[in-house]
Amino acid sequence: MKNKKKLITLLAVVAIALGIVFAIKKFYPTVDKQQGNKQITIIINNLEGKEIFNKTYSTDAEYLDKLLEEHAEELQLDISEVGEYGRSVNGLCGLVTEDWNIGPWWIYESENSECCKTNGFCPSVDTCIILDGEIYIFKFISY
Template sequence: MKKKWIAAAAILAAILLCILGFNALKPKTVEGAKTIRVTVVNEIDGTELFSGTIKTQAETLGQMLDDASELKAEMESSTYGRLLTGLLDVKQGEMATGPWWLYESENNEACKAAGFCPAVDETPIQDQDQFTFKYTDSY
């Protein structure tokens, strides 16, 4: 009986450590002014639609896109969070066939930690982050 309690306590402790460890490693949001470098590329027709900086107080990529009126971002809710469906008046095609709006960053901590950028509202941003948004028919 005592061994069962010890085993149960050990399992509970392991689960708790996993949860705490995950939260400790998760990138945190940063308050205050930030300058974010943004590049928007239409890979379908080979044009660069935007290249510049966005000054923002936003804490997540989704908030920055909401605030940056010059990007004309359009998003819709999905089961995985908000989905980017348009930028600069270029609207995404059908989800099953594309083309789609994708984004990446080589220096954003959340994107580096996951190996890909999370959903826009789950991607915390920091000063000097760089994002590339691509309208593409391949991933």
């Protein structure tokens, strides 16, 4: 009788553990990294929504922040260190967020990024895995 209770308890623990693993995979899906060279397009729009930059880069970077850092001088990149919510883009093409309380701020989006589609939104640039052919649009916005 004791062995049967132990077996049932063990099976229950295993079932709960498997349930947690499946729940994590469902709610936190992943994108597989792509090794090697890929072509990534970066588009930058100013506060008025006008496109001020559009270029396709060849890169071996796996994450969006690393691609941006490779071309930091050309992009006039100002990027934060890793914080509570990941890395933030503070400035591009000479447009810089001066006050995080009032903006304007940098956001980015992509219609063909697997990372953005998988998450349902575009995450911080240091967690966004980039794949060949993706296009990222950075927008300087204010509300």
